Amino acid sequence: MSPEGAPGLKEFRDQSRKLCYGTAQEALHLFITYNKTLCLHSGNANVNTDVFASFKIPYNLNNKTEKDGLEKSACWTLRLWVVTIVCIALLSVCFIVSCVVIYHFTSAKSDKRLSELHTYHSGLTCFSEGTRVTEKVWGCCPSTWKSFGSSCYFISTEKNFWYKSEQKCVEMGAHLVVINTEAEQNFIVQQLNKTFSYFLGLSDPQGNNNWQWIDHTPFEKNVRFWHEKEPNFSAEQCASIVFWTPGAWGWNDVFCDTNRNSICEMKKIYL
Incomplete structure (x- = not known):
């Protein structure tokens, strides 16, 4: 007899569907029961059906x-x-x-x-200096000032003592110039008149060769542009930039109470 006609097949299928969500132990029990029935029905009565009983699930998978x-x-x-x-x-x-x-x-x-x-200041001049994520960045300086890097510079033609020159710069929202790089010095000297001397924001208040920038920027040894053999006199406690012939622009120590031109510096305003 074909397996399709074997007794209990339909019942086996029906029960199998019911056991889809049952335990593995129940499924194994159904399988053993069906195979016993199939063997007995085929006339193979000598089949040792107890062999099926030896099949055990290795562990109980409780649903x-x-x-x-x-x-x-x-x-x-x-x-x-x-x-x-x-x-x-x-x-x-x-x-x-x-x-x-x-x-x-x-x-x-x-x-x-x-x-x-x-x-x-009566007005500002602004320059495009790149872009942010969605808009341009504008760097602004007072209209009569020069722009370089992140700063604005004003070349004063009014002669004053060093302290008075610094006060004038402060009144304009600035301070006497602080030179940090050679590129900055090269830009500044292009705006100067070689016949004048200009105060810098550099001084030695105690006269012990301990020079200090007005904005407390560290006085770096690698950014010094003194003329040869300068500074050379402890009583000269302020610094100026001056053109000497033959030669070029450089720094010189001078008396603070002498009348000189000056250079003011302020940070740009970014919009």
């Missing part, structure tokens, strides 16, 4: 335990995703808030400086 395990695994996965999404959302919010705060702080600072400069 409820398996289901609970799957639910726990899914639950933990869902929790991890939720935590990840919440963290990303919080980081995004923090980033946006920090950008807004920085923007408003920078804008407020620029507005304050603009307000202060309008007290001293």
